Structure formats: C-alpha cells, structure tokens
Amino acid sequence: METREDFFEVNRSGWNDRADIHIKDETGFYDLENLRAGKSVLYPIETKELPDLTGKRIAHFQCHIGTDTLSLKIRGAASVCGLDFSPKAVAHARKLGEQCGIDAEFHDASVYDAYEALGGDYDMVFTTWGTLGWLDNLDKWAQAVTDVLKPGGQIYFADMHPFCLMLELDEGSRVVPLYDYDSPKQTPLRFETNVTYTGSNEEVESTVSYGWNHSVSKILGVLLARGFTLDFLHEHDCMPSRFLSILERHDDRMFRLPKNQPGFPLSWSFMMTKSV
Numbered sequence: 109m110e111t112r113e114d115f116f117e118v119n120r121s122g123w124n125d126r127a128d129i130h131i132k133d134e135t136g137f138y139d140l141e142n143l144r145a146g147k148s149v150l151y152p153i154e155t156k157e158l159p160d161l162t163g164k165r166i167a168h169f170q171c172h173i174g175t176d177t178l179s180l181k182i183r184g185a186a187s188v189c190g191l192d193f194s195p196k197a198v199a200h201a202r203k204l205g206e207q208c209g210i211d212a213e214f215h216d217a218s219v220y221d222a223y224e225a226l227g228g229d230y231d232m233v234f235t236t237w238g239t240l241g242w243l244d245n246l247d248k249w250a251q252a253v254t255d256v257l258k259p260g261g262q263i264y265f266a267d268m269h270p271f272c273l274m275l276e277l278d279e280g281s282r283v284v285p286l287y288d289y290d291s292p293k294q295t296p297l298r299f300e301t302n303v304t305y306t307g308s309n310e311e312v313e314s315t316v317s318y319g320w321n322h323s324v325s326k327i328l329g330v331l332l333a334r335g336f337t338l339d340f341l342h343e344h345d346c347m348p349s350r351f352l353s354i355l356e357r358h359d360d361r362m363f364r365l366p367k368n369q370p371g372f373p374l375s376w377s378f379m380m381t382k383s384v
C-alpha cells in the first residue's frame with residue numbers, strides 16, 4: 109500500500125517541474141514583471157482583505173516560487189519567511205528575492221514540519237491558492253499553524269471553494285459533481301496532466317499528482333478545536349486560475365463563470381485568530 113511519503117514524493121516531483129516552468133513566466137500568470145518593478149502581485153481578494161501588515165512577522169506556508177512572500181514584504185511586513193517542500197521552488201524563490209532586492213527567507217520543508225523549519229512566535233500565517241488539497245492530514249496542518257503562531261496571531265487563508273473542487277465538466281460542458289467532498293487519507297484523488305495551470309505550452313515530465321478534498325467543517329473544525337476564533341469568512345465568485353475551461357478571465361486577473369451559468373462560489377477566504 110502506498111504511504112503519505114509516496115504520494116508526497118510524486119507531488120514534489122510535479123512541483124519541481126512546475127516551478128521550473130513558472131519562474132520563466134512566459135504567460136504572465138505570475139506577473140513577475142510587476143513584482144520585479146517592486147509591485148505587490150497579490151490577487152484582489154487578499155489585497156482587499158489583509159489588514160495593515162506593518163511590523164508583522166509572517167510565515168508563508170506553501171510559498172512556491174515566492175511571489176506572494178515577496179509581495180507581503182512589499183505590503184509592509186517586517187519579515188517574511190516562506191516554506192515549501194519543493195527544493196526547486198525554494199531555490200527559485202531565493203533567487204527571485206535577490207533579483208527583486210527584497211529581504212526574505214525561504215525554507216525547504218513539509219508544512220507538517222513548519223515549526224522545526226521556521227520556529228515560532230509569528231504574527232501571521234499566510235497560505236493561499238493551492239494549499240490544503242495537497243495535504244492528507246489537516247490535524248497535522250492545524251497543529252503546525254498553531255505552533256508557529258504567537259498567542260493572538262492570525263491565519264489568513266484563501267483558496268478554491270470545497271464545493272468547486274467536487275466539480276468537472278461533462279461532454280456537453282455542463283458542470284457536474286465528480287469528486288467526493290472529503291477524501292480518505294489513504295486513497296487520494298489521482299490526477300494526470302502534462303501541462304500546468306498557467307497556460308504555458310511547456311510540458312512537465314512528472315504528469316501524475318495526488319490530492320485530497322476537505323470539507324468546510326473539517327477545515328474550520330481543526331482550527332476551532334485548537335481554540336481559534338473566526339474573524340471573517342467570505343465566499344467569492346472568482347478565482348485566479350481557469351480551473352474549469354468555461355471560466356472567463358477578467359481584467360483583474362481573476363476568472364469567473366459565464367453569465368449564463370447559475371452562480372456558485374469559486375473560492376473562499378477566512379481569517380482566524382489564535383487564542384491568547
């Protein structure tokens with residue numbers, strides 16, 4: 109039987125391939141041009157929802173090539189520390205930080221080992237767009253969030269909506285539920301594709317990946333069980349990638365359903381505070 113480590117190893121290989129493609133930013137998906145010009149490339153949702161970051165120490169879980177980590181520093185954070193388990197992503201993030209002249213730390217580790225890698229006492233954990241779907245065990249994730257935050261520290265989360273993650277298009281381009289809303293740890297969903305989500309034509313060598321769907325109650329529940337309180341929770345009609353091919357790109361870099369489609373939430377975001 110395959111173990112978590114087997115699934116993670118396959119995923120790591122896929123993320124290494126994708127990091128090498130993403131850092132070239134041929135399609136402009138990561139907006140590296142603006143980042144290199146000193147501008148934050150956070151999406152409109154988090155740009156609007158994040159509080160004033162001045163003076164804050166931020167741990168960024170699943171930082172990938174560091175674009176958001178560096179943007180948080182541009183937004184005024186006192187220090188930023190990115191963590192990702194793809195060595196290629198971390199190497200690109202470090203180099204990108206140097207190129208941008210932004211002081212940021214990047215660590216190569218699993219989310220589950222965040223405290224060992226980053227230490228504690230952070231004001232905020234930031235984690236967005238492509239996060240929990242790669243994790244089999246949300247208790248371990250929530251414990252890592254709890255351990256790195258100081259009392260009163262906050263987690264900011266934004267990602268695809270769990271409802272949306274159940275869906276696919278059928279042959280008539282109708283939206284249908286295809287995936288269970290909650291995946292067992294030992295039997296993740298298996299995906300196979302030779303491309304990445306940025307629209308690049310470049311092919312990846314590691315075509316297989318494994319993912320886990322998690323329900324809303326499970327995601328919030330693991331933090332509530334550790335004494336966190338909910339500051340806000342929002343659902344959104346947009347997301348930053350073309351997850352379903354019927355989505356239309358808007359000028360704000362976000363993708364939305366076509367007007368003739370009954371609406372459903374494409375993404376969600378929340379802020380929670382650790383008890384003092």
Ligand SMILES: C[S@@+](CC[C@H](N)C(=O)[O-])C[C@H]1O[C@@H](n2cnc3c(N)ncnc32)[C@H](O)[C@@H]1O
Pocket residue numbers: 116119120123170171172173174175176191192193194197217218219220236237238239242243
């Ligand atoms: C979609 S990306 C992160 C999204 C980020 N907002 C971005 O696009 O720059 C997902 C990242 O999660 C990382 N990742 C997946 N599983 C992980 C794990 N168990 N521990 C740490 N990082 C992980 C991958 O290496 C990848 O860089």
